[in-house]
Amino acid sequence: MEISSARAPAGSRLLATPLGAHAACRRSGQLLRPRRHTVRCSVDATRQAQGIPSAVAAEAEAAEARKRAFGVFCTTYDLKADEKTKSWKKMVNIAVSGAAGMISNHLLFQSYRFILSSHFSLANLEKKKLLSTIHFDTNFQIAAGEVFGLDQPIALRLLGSERSFQALEGVAMELEDSLYPLLREVSIGIDPYEVFEDADWALLIGAKPRGPGMERAALLDINGQIFAEQGKALNAVASKNVKVIVVGNPCNTNALICIKNAPNIPAKNFHALTRLDENRAKCQLALKAGVFYDRVSNMTIWGNHSTTQVPDFLNAKIDGRPVKEVIKDTKWLEEEFTLTVQKRGGVLIEKWGRSSAASTAVSIVDAMKSLVTPTPEGDWFSSGVYTTGNPYGIAEDIVFSMPCRSKGDGDYELATDVEIDDFLWERIKKTEAELLAEKKCVAHLTGDGIAFCDLVNEDTMLPGEM
Numbered sequence: 001m002e003i004s005s006a007r008a009p010a011g012s013r014l015l016a017t018p019l020g021a022h023a024a025c026r027r028s029g030q031l032l033r034p035r036r037h038t039v040r041c042s043v044d045a046t047r048q049a050q051g052i053p054s055a056v057a058a059e060a061e062a063a064e065a066r067k068r069a070f071g072v073f074c075t076t077y078d079l080k081a082d083e084k085t086k087s088w089k090k091m092v093n094i095a096v097s098g099a100a101g102m103i104s105n106h107l108l109f110q111s112y113r114f115i116l117s118s119h120f121s122l123a124n125l126e127k128k129k130l131l132s133t134i135h136f137d138t139n140f141q142i143a144a145g146e147v148f149g150l151d152q153p154i155a156l157r158l159l160g161s162e163r164s165f166q167a168l169e170g171v172a173m174e175l176e177d178s179l180y181p182l183l184r185e186v187s188i189g190i191d192p193y194e195v196f197e198d199a200d201w202a203l204l205i206g207a208k209p210r211g212p213g214m215e216r217a218a219l220l221d222i223n224g225q226i227f228a229e230q231g232k233a234l235n236a237v238a239s240k241n242v243k244v245i246v247v248g249n250p251c252n253t254n255a256l257i258c259i260k261n262a263p264n265i266p267a268k269n270f271h272a273l274t275r276l277d278e279n280r281a282k283c284q285l286a287l288k289a290g291v292f293y294d295r296v297s298n299m300t301i302w303g304n305h306s307t308t309q310v311p312d313f314l315n316a317k318i319d320g321r322p323v324k325e326v327i328k329d330t331k332w333l334e335e336e337f338t339l340t341v342q343k344r345g346g347v348l349i350e351k352w353g354r355s356s357a358a359s360t361a362v363s364i365v366d367a368m369k370s371l372v373t374p375t376p377e378g379d380w381f382s383s384g385v386y387t388t389g390n391p392y393g394i395a396e397d398i399v400f401s402m403p404c405r406s407k408g409d410g411d412y413e414l415a416t417d418v419e420i421d422d423f424l425w426e427r428i429k430k431t432e433a434e435l436l437a438e439k440k441c442v443a444h445l446t447g448d449g450i451a452f453c454d455l456v457n458e459d460t461m462l463p464g465e466m
């Protein structure tokens, strides 16, 4: 059966892909734009390969998809002829907002981490042979199998705005030209109700950066509106078990706003990205101890993704030993280490002239992987998650970074084998107070009544605003 889909896996035969057809596809995509603001290829090759829907319906859908597809993603090919993978998993739909921005650009196209981690994982992967037949220069982290595996087709749904639509087309064109073997569908659009449809993952990256002189309260309000709308859209059209990772700042409070606007999606499915902070903390401890950073485990970031965050050296381990046994310089741990991690984002902006994008993209992939692979025995990872019935005594009904473990099923449990001393608790209370104050500023967006914002700039800062 000849079917239409986004992209044949490596080695599969492309059928009926005359240049003229490509041009027609792109033309028809552009024609659709003013009406739908969406250009997509909507055929799920995996379902069709399994004979669902029927051949006739599939053909009709394929023809329709060819009309709507973005560029090469409407080519026709025979999936059954693919000899590399016989059992494809069900398509995973990944929605990305701010898709034309810096972080997304790294997320969608970054290469080095995939190449490195592929080498590390080669030894124990039975798919070794398959890996070696897929060229390592096909390197989109997610679409190349870094997160979900090499038999997992991916659909990307990219969300932009009127101002970024042309740039989004550029992103989609570069995705075309990258020949990613697992990338089956690409659609771009500016309406979250269309782009988030059936999303299994939503990576919410787009947010307005704080400009000079802008009050924190104003930033919370502007970005809060974006996340309220996106929460509503997810609630209406995404998969009911969608996993949401909020990256756009202030990410904890934005995540809370999303949760409150998406009552049909479990609050547990929402995460604020604090994995970058965890990675930064691991790096600093490794540097001080003179070990490679893969020796550092059990690294918790408590609280807000801001300068009040608490990198926890009490429970972290180096080579399986408590950090304080390895690094005896307590003053360094309490002062320099803590401040360095809290303000790393700001130092980076001073050096780069823009906020961290590459390492943030890496940490988004880490965060996703942590949820879809079992956490190594005894270890945990940090994520900003909704506080409800937490065992630490942290205020309820906020999004707070805490230590989590996953069985690899997309869900997590909080780690309970942690110790909290006075030093740690005092700092946890400070970051908690900050989040409670942020929450008051966005009460109008969370359904909690009238907002009252008494934040002053020094109170609450992003890592980049030190």
Ligand SMILES: NC(=O)C1=CN([C@@H]2O[C@H](COP(=O)(O)OP(=O)(O)OC[C@H]3O[C@@H](n4cnc5c(N)ncnc54)[C@H](OP(=O)(O)O)[C@@H]3O)[C@@H](O)[C@H]2O)C=CC1
Binding pocket: 098, 099, 100, 101, 102, 103, 104, 159, 160, 161, 163, 164, 165, 205, 206, 207, 208, 209, 222, 226, 246, 247, 248, 249, 250, 251, 272, 273, 274, 275, 276, 277, 305, 355, 356, 357, 360
């Ligand atoms: N949690 C974390 O660890 C980290 C979070 N961040 C945060 O991630 C976010 C994205 O960073 P980055 O990709 O570098 O930023 P960019 O400025 O490169 O991209 C941000 C995107 O946000 C979109 N956007 C949405 N609404 C607005 C608006 N009202 N005004 C302007 N732009 C808007 C824009 O896309 P469009 O025009 O399509 O809407 C833009 O492409 C920021 O909020 C940043 O602070 C950064 C580093 C670490």
Ligand SMILES: O=C([O-])CC(=O)C(=O)O
Binding pocket: 249, 276, 344, 345, 346, 348, 355, 356, 462, 463, 464, 465
């Ligand atoms: O402040 C910012 O926008 C950048 C940021 O979050 C970080 O680097 O951790």
